[in-house]
Amino acid sequence: MTGFKWLHQDPPGLVPAWYLPGGDLASALAAAGGPAAKAKVLLRAATRLRLAPLYVLAVAVIGFLLDRADPQTRNHLIAANSTNVANLDQHRVWTLVTSAFIVTEPLGVLTVAHLLLLTGAAELLWGRRRLFEVFFLTHVVASCLVYALLRTGIRYEWVERTVATASDVGTSYGAHAVGGALAFSLPVRARRVLVPLALAAVLLPLVGERTFTDVGHLLSTVIGLLAGWQMRRRPLAGRLRLPARMRDDRPMAFAFGTEEEARTALATVLHLQEHHLVHLADAVVTWSDRAHRIHERETRDLGVLDGAMAGTAWGVVLGTLAGFPVAGLVAGAGVVAVVAGLHDAGLPDSTVVHSARAAPPGGVVLVLLTDRADRTRLTSVLAGVGGAPVGP
Incomplete structure (x- = not known):
């Protein structure tokens, strides 16, 4: 997500502390x-x-x-x-x-x-x-x-x-x-x-x-x-573009009573993804506070800091191949940081904002972009941990 000026990103802590691939x-x-x-x-x-x-x-x-x-x-x-x-x-x-x-x-x-x-x-x-x-x-x-x-x-x-x-x-x-x-x-x-x-x-x-x-x-x-x-x-970062089959799909959204419940549900979904039981392209936990600010925690889209780190790594490698490692490092960090800040690799901002606004007062929404074939399984799993579908 590129992020509007009023869109607030929380500090790291996206998934519960006990979540770990292979957990x-x-x-x-x-x-x-x-x-x-x-x-x-x-x-x-x-x-x-x-x-x-x-x-x-x-x-x-x-x-x-x-x-x-x-x-x-x-x-x-x-x-x-x-x-x-x-x-x-x-x-x-x-x-x-x-x-x-x-x-x-x-x-x-x-x-x-x-x-x-x-x-x-x-x-x-x-x-x-x-x-x-x-x-x-x-x-x-x-x-x-x-x-x-x-x-x-x-x-x-x-x-x-x-x-x-x-x-x-x-x-x-x-x-x-x-x-x-x-x-x-x-x-x-x-x-x-x-x-x-x-x-x-x-x-x-x-x-x-x-x-x-x-x-x-x-x-x-x-x-x-x-x-x-x-x-x-x-945990879902790695691709610059969404899979073609998912770009026009409508995301799924589930409302939870607290942020902790939404994060637990997210950990459950990520566990299914790790075991290839679902094909998840993006997942965002979002909610609106009393000041009507939108808060969100992402699993896919890279921010400026993420881009700078990735750009530093690729830049120094490409610079080494060309014979200019330091120049490649600096250029890679700067260019990829700017691209990451401007490029929206995951769910669109408008979709996340709409889902947060559609949640019941005080509710937290988990927004998922996944294959259509996985919708029935995910609906059943998230209903089992207290999730209520939001929207059509």
């Missing part, structure tokens, strides 16, 4: 009686894993083979796949991908177990698509940011020129991002402990003899925290 696993664990029952739940869930074990296996096998290669071949392969200044200045962009599969030392059993547990937990909670986005896209973005910092540092002689050919490979950027995203996307009580711990783990190395890799770990963790924040704020 059914947490519910199943809570319902399990003892350690044996909980273990069975986890083992059943582990059979759904695909991306995490394949990636960890690939890294472990490559590390095993490199360890048995002769030193010259091993060093050449590591240097050829490093996301360092020398390679990226030569537009060897494949290193942004291959560096995530190369390790300088063979993975030990504990390292393999840690990486598998971390990525496996993320895949179970978020699904394969979100794990891929957080792990691999953050690896690429963090590598480009480190490249931009080092390139600037070398130009102004803030760092030694030898750093241009230093090896920069491994799984740590993606792993730190996944850890940060998990820390922020978990329920509130856990988040209060895990977020400071995730930040402390990457800030403490910077106090001593810091390296550019330590800076990369900090950047990756911050990107991961932002990703976890966005999962909670904008």
Whole structure:
């Protein structure tokens, strides 16, 4: 939504604090009686894993083979796949991908177990698509940011020129991002402990003899925290345009007595969306206060801040490909922030305003844009949690 001047957007807190993609696993664990029952739940869930074990296996096998290669071949392969200044200045962009599969030392059993547990937990909670986005896209973005910092540092002689050919490979950027995203996307009580711990783990190395890799770990963790924040704020974000089949559809609107009831209903609908039981394009919680101001909380449309963050990531990557990472970062942040502020990617403002005005006094409305085939299911589900249809 582009937002009228009198349209008020509330601070983050879109869905209940306990909502989390894959939250059914947490519910199943809570319902399990003892350690044996909980273990069975986890083992059943582990059979759904695909991306995490394949990636960890690939890294472990490559590390095993490199360890048995002769030193010259091993060093050449590591240097050829490093996301360092020398390679990226030569537009060897494949290193942004291959560096995530190369390790300088063979993975030990504990390292393999840690990486598998971390990525496996993320895949179970978020699904394969979100794990891929957080792990691999953050690896690429963090590598480009480190490249931009080092390139600037070398130009102004803030760092030694030898750093241009230093090896920069491994799984740590993606792993730190996944850890940060998990820390922020978990329920509130856990988040209060895990977020400071995730930040402390990457800030403490910077106090001593810091390296550019330590800076990369900090950047990756911050990107991961932002990703976890966005999962909670904008769970339906990702597409610039609505699906063609839904653009002319009339939205559904359901009135609730309180905001908490509407947010609970929204969490229920998002749960159905996560399990592909409905096809939801947008969802907005809206209401009108005594001063006749319209309040709304969205799940899809990006604001200026969201656009600036997305633009920074894409800008630095495209700038790296073109040879101008800092210029790409600045331009991307500015352009996408403006586009996000002007572009209405979700439900139109007029529809949200009309739904808020149509609600009973003091009521809160959940407005949904979904496939026509899902209307019967959603009507039944929302009626079960106290929702009353609004409008025709």
